[in-house]
Amino acid sequence: MKISEVSQICNIPISTLRYYDEIGLFPNLERNKNGQRNFQKDELELLKVIDCLKVSGLSIKEIKEFIDLVKQGDTTISKRKLLFEERLNKVNEEIDKLEKIKEILEYKQWYYSKAQELGTEQGIENINIPEKFIEIKKSLEC
Amino acid sequence: MKISEVSQICNIPISTLRYYDEIGLFPNLERNKNGQRNFQKDELELLKVIDCLKVSGLSIKEIKEFIDLVKQGDTTISKRKLLFEERLNKVNEEIDKLEKIKEILEYKQWYYSKAQELGTEQGIENINIPEKFIEIKKSLEC
DNA sequence: ATAATAGTTCAAGTTAACTTGAGGTCAAAT
């Protein structure tokens, strides 16, 4: 597979793929006789794992360190297991945070619906605030 | 309230608070006679909204644009409502993405538990993969 | 009264994660 195909399929700029290769994220990436990269299934899988780790909050540098662990083989299995456990915890925390953010956004939506009805923000204080937003409103007030 | 107190309470560096002020995120922040910032409840609330918008995916520049909308008053109510609606959609998408990432991480955890039991990654292919991971494994294989 | 602490501005520095550009090779289409 040529770099342009991978770029299309994975929706990643060619420059990014070359950059990832340059810093060593594709330790087994082959080249043809002219030095052109020849991507295989392995690299596509790696790209998904890279994305997974990135979304879970790892920096590119840390992802590189993970790739290096893989290269070192079976002696690093428990380290890698731990890394994924930590990532799962991180993602769970992140989801919790987003759920709280959602509540604020829903409150704000309610607030601005009311403001839109009234044509002004003045006087919203006097409107009955729905039960479910009372806590959120308080938390915003400090 | 002094800048150091706000920094402590909100767990934000003083330098960041000054930076936010400099770019106009606290349009109503008062100063005392000697030019020292005097934070009020308003600014603490604003900091929470700023964090909310940030977590929801807005850049600082876009947050500044939102603050400017607030400054313009009632004529921008529907724009602001729309902004929060978009943010809510974005957060929902983000949560969906994280839920998928969780599944990959859980599969990887299972994978490395097995590798740990065996002491090697060789031969994991021959182990019965739990039903719930079959799809994920396929998606990683491309 | 004086020393330490905490506040101020403004310009310059930092870091991550790419992106761009110059200069070059090679295969395929006109």
Next chain:
DNA sequence: ATTTGACCTCAAGTTAACTTGAACTATTAT
């Protein structure tokens, strides 16, 4: 035969979001 287009390297540039440092003033504690 030459032009087009995809690939290559390597160095330099970009952007966001702060952070740091210098040089200064104000407040507070002893």
